[in-house]
Amino acid sequence: MSIQAIQHSFEETLSQDGLFCLLGHSYADFIATLSLLSSSHQSFVFQETQKNVFNGLDEQDQQALANLCQSRSAGCFFNHSSKTLNLKQLLRDTERLSLPRKSGLCVVLNEDSFDRSSPAKLQQALGAWRRFCRRGQYRIMFLVCGPCETLRPLLKRHSKTLSGIATQTRMSKLRYSLLIDHWLSPQGMLAHQEFLLELDSHHAIEHLEQLLKPQANATIESSDVDTIYTVQRLKEELYKSANVIAEQSDNSALLESLDGVVAATVIFDCQQADDIETLALMIYQLRASAGEQLKILVRESLRCLRAADEAYLLRAGCSLIIPHGVHASAVHSLVAAIQGHVFTRNLPSSLNKLIETRPYSSDYGYTEPSAFARYARRAFDNSLFSELQHLIVELMPLPGISIEQIFGLCRLRREGDLLTVVDGKVYFFLYACSLRDVDTALRNSLDLPVNDLFASRLLHCDADDIDELLDKLLLASPSINAQRARKLMDHRSQHRPLAPAEKQRGAAAFAKRRRLDTTIQSESE
Template identity: 25%
Template sequence: MSNYQGTPPIEKKEKRSVYVNLFGHKSAATDYLILTNKHNQNMTFTCLNDKNSFYHGLSDEILPEFTESLKRKGNRIYFLTKNISERSLNVENIIQDIFRIRMPKQSTLTILIPDILLVNLSQQRLGNLLEQLKQDATARNITIAVWLYGSLATSLKPALMTYSHLLAGLATLTAVSPNKYQYHIAFWANRQGVRADETCLMNREAAGEFIVLPSSKAASTSRIKTDAAQSHIVLSKEALNDREQPTEPLKLMPSNQAALNESEYPGSTTLILGCDSPGMIRQLAIDCYRFRQKNGPQPNLIIRETRQCLRYSDEAFLLKAGVNLIVPHHLPFARLMSQAEAIQHQVLVRSLPEDIEALLSFDLRYENRGYLENQAFSQYCHQVMQRSTPSQLRFALVKLSLLPGMTADECLRLCHLRRNGDVVTACHDALYVLFSAIRQTDIHTALNNIFDFPVRDLFRNVRIIHSHHDTEQELKTIVEQAVCVSASAEHISMEAHQVSERSAARPEVVSLFAVSKPIQLQGES
C-alpha cells in the first residue's frame, strides 16, 4: 500500500507525455474528473460519446457537480456529435479530428473514451494509436490524459503494459463498495521520479470530497505459516445430505454455528459448512466474515449447497465474506472431500470488507420483477450497471427481435419471470429482457426457462449485450421506441407460473399458435 494519508492521490503529470487511467464505470470517471479538475484549470476536455448519452444515467447528485467542474475557467469542452453512427465510429479518425482543435501550449488534453472503442482493436492498431498520441503530445508541448471507462476497461491493462515505453503513467480506479474506490498505480513517471505498484483506498464523503483511508497492516508471517501435521477437516452435520455417513477421519460438529464458534483451530484447518435455504445465506455470510476476522487468512471455509438454493449473486456475496470454495448440491460427498483436500494449506489473499455494514452492501436485493415501462426500465438498467461494478457481478441485456406478424403483447403473454431482478420491456420490434445478475454461460438457459416456447422458435434474432457502452446506446433506442402493452400482458409476465397452479381452472384465452384438431370426414356423424 502507498503512503497516502488524508489527501487524494493526484499524481503530477509532465508535458510531452501520455498518461492513461482506467475506470470500471462511468461514475468513477466523473468522480475522478471532479477531483482532478480542482487542481487543473487549463484543460481541453473531449469525450468520444455524445453529450446526452454520456450524461444519461449519471445520478442527480453527481450531474450538477460534474457539469460545474467542466465549466471552470480555462476549460474547453467537446463531445461527439449525434450524427455519427455506431458502425462508423473509428477511434483513430476521431483522435485525428481532436488534434485539429487549437490548444494552448503547456495545457492538458483529456480524452474520455468508452472501453468498447479500444477493446476490439488489434495489438498493432493499439500500439499505433498510442504512438500517434505520444508524437502529438511532444509536438504540441502538452500533456495528454487518456481515460478509458466501462466494464471492459481494466481488461486492457495487460495490452497497455506492453507499450509502457510510449506511456508515462498507467493507473486504475475501481469501485470496491458504494462511495469507496481502490486506486492502483501500475507505474507513474514525473519529475519527482517513478512510482510503481502502489495501491490506496479512497472514500467519497457526503460533501463530495475524497479521503484516503489508512492502509491495513499485513498479516504477520507467523500467522500464515503452514504445518502439514496440523491440517485437518471439520465437518458440520448441516453439510450432510440424507443417508450420508462420512467414513474418513473428520471432526464432526452438530451445526454450522458450533463449527464456527470453536475456540481454537490449527492454522491449516478446513471447515465444511452447509446451506439448504435462501434464508440461511445472510447470517451464514456474517458468521463466516466474523470467523475470518478472528482467525485470519489461513483457515479454509467451504460452503456445501445441500439443496439448490444459491443464486449467482449469493455465491458472490459469500465469497466477499471470506469463503474459499462453494460446492454445488449435485456434487457427491466423495468429490466434496476431494475438493477439501485440494485446497489444504491455501491462504486467502482476497481483501475483506472493512466491517459487517460494508459486507452487507454486497448482499444485493432486487425488488423489481416482471414488466417495466420503458423509461423505468432504462433507469433500472443504469442502477444495475452502477451496482454491478463494486460487486463484480455480471449482468446481461438481451434484445429479442420479433418475428413478422407477432406483436409485443403476444410475446409478453408467453413470458413468465420468476426471479427478482429479472425485468422485461417492449418496443415496436423487440422485447428487451434484463438479467440483473447472471453468468454469461447461463443466459440462453435462462431465456428458455422464462418463455413457454423455445426462444429460437419465438423470435427472429437474439442479441446479448453486456458492456456498459453498448447497453447505454441500446437504452436510448428502448426509450425512443416505446410501445404500450395491455394490462393483462403486464400481469402475465409477473406470474409465478408454476406447474401446480396451471392445473387449476383458468379463464379461456385465445390461442396464439396452431393446435392439433381432428378433421371430421364426410359421412361421419
C-alpha cells in the first residue's frame, strides 16, 4: 500500500463506525488529533472537568480547543465533579446524550479509567462500549492520556473488541509519531507499523512517512506477550508494575483464570513438597493447551524442591524454575531473560506417560532395620543405570531427647523416604535425593531444625560405606515397637503419598475440569 493510499485510508478510517483507541501522554498531544476528528466526530466527551483540562494547556492550545468544542454540532461535555469516572460510568452518562445514529463521538479520558485489576472486568467494560457502538453504528474514538506503558499490553489482549489501537507521541508542535498495533481501515488491516505524521497550521495532514514497515516473514507478536500472571503472594513479594495480574490466591485459582493465554508469562508458587504432583499436572495441562510461546515459571517460595522434583516439573512443560535462594532483585532479571523464550522440548504424549517418569515407591515412614536395609539395597541397585540418587543420613539425638520425641516431630510423607532406629541412632533413607538436597529434605521431614534435635550428622553416599552400613542394619534388632513408632508419626502426617493409579485418576479428574483434549489412558493400557 502506497503512502498516498495509506493517507487516504487513514482519513476514511475516521468516518467508519467502530471502537478505536489512541494513546497519548497529555491533553496537549491530542489538540491536533481532535482537529483531525472535527469533521467526522460531532461530539466530544471529557472525563475531567473543564478547568482541569484547560489548566494543562498553553494559551494557544486553549484557544484551539475552545474553538473545537464550540463547533461540535452534537455538543461538548465535561465532568462536573472532581470524582474520576470509570468506563462503566462514562458509558452510562454517554447513553443519556441520545446521540444521533451513525454519528461520531470522541471520548477523552485518563488511563486510570480502565480497570486493570482483571482482564475479565476490562473485557466487560470494553464489551459494553462495543455493543453501544454497534447499536447506534457510532464512530467512537478513545483518546487516552497518561504514560500507558502498562495499559497498552492489556488493551492489545482485546483486539477483537477494539477496532484499532495506536500510540501517538508528540515530537514537536505539529509533528507526531504514530505507532499502530492494529487498525481496521476500509482497505484492510494495518498492523505493526509506524508513521511520521506532519500537520500544517490548520492541523490537516501535510506529510505522512512510513518509518516501520511490516516484514514479510515476521512473526506476529501475541497480544498478551507482556502480561505476567501470578498469585497474590508473589505479586507482593516480587512485582510492583501494573502489567502483572495477581488477583488469585492460589495456583488452582490462577490456572482456572488463564483462558486464552498464548505468549504471556505465568508464575506458579511452590511452598511444600505436597504441591509438586498437582503443580506438575497443572503445568502439563497448561502447556498442552497453550503451546510453545507461553512462559511457565515456578517460584520456590519455601525451600521444598529436590533435583528429581525440578526434573519432573521441567518434563511437565515448565520453562524455568526459580529456586528459593534467589533474591527478589535477581528474580526480576530472570523473568526478563525468559521473555521471547519458545518451549522446544518434547512433552510426554499423555499425563500417564508423565506420571510414569516420576520416581515412586509405595513405602514411606518408619520401618524396622532389616526391612529398611532390604528396601535401601534394592533402591540403590535399581539406580545403578539411571540418574536417580539416593542417600542415607545417620543422626545422633542430643542428650535428653528421646527417640519417641524424635518420632513425634517427624513428618515423613514423601514417597520412598524411610526412617529406622538402631542403637539410639536415627537413620533416614532419602529416596531420589541428591547431596545438595539433603538440607531441604531434612528440613521438610522434621518440625524443628536438625541442629535443635541432633548432636551429629553423617551422610552415607559411598558404595562401600553403604554396603557395610546395610549389612549392619540387616542384622540389627528394632529399638522401638513398629506400631508405636507409626502411631507417633501418623498423628503428624495428614496426607499419604498417592500411588500411580491414584495419580492417574486425579489427573483424569483434573483434565476433565479443565475441559482439555489431553488423552488420559486407562490403567489397563
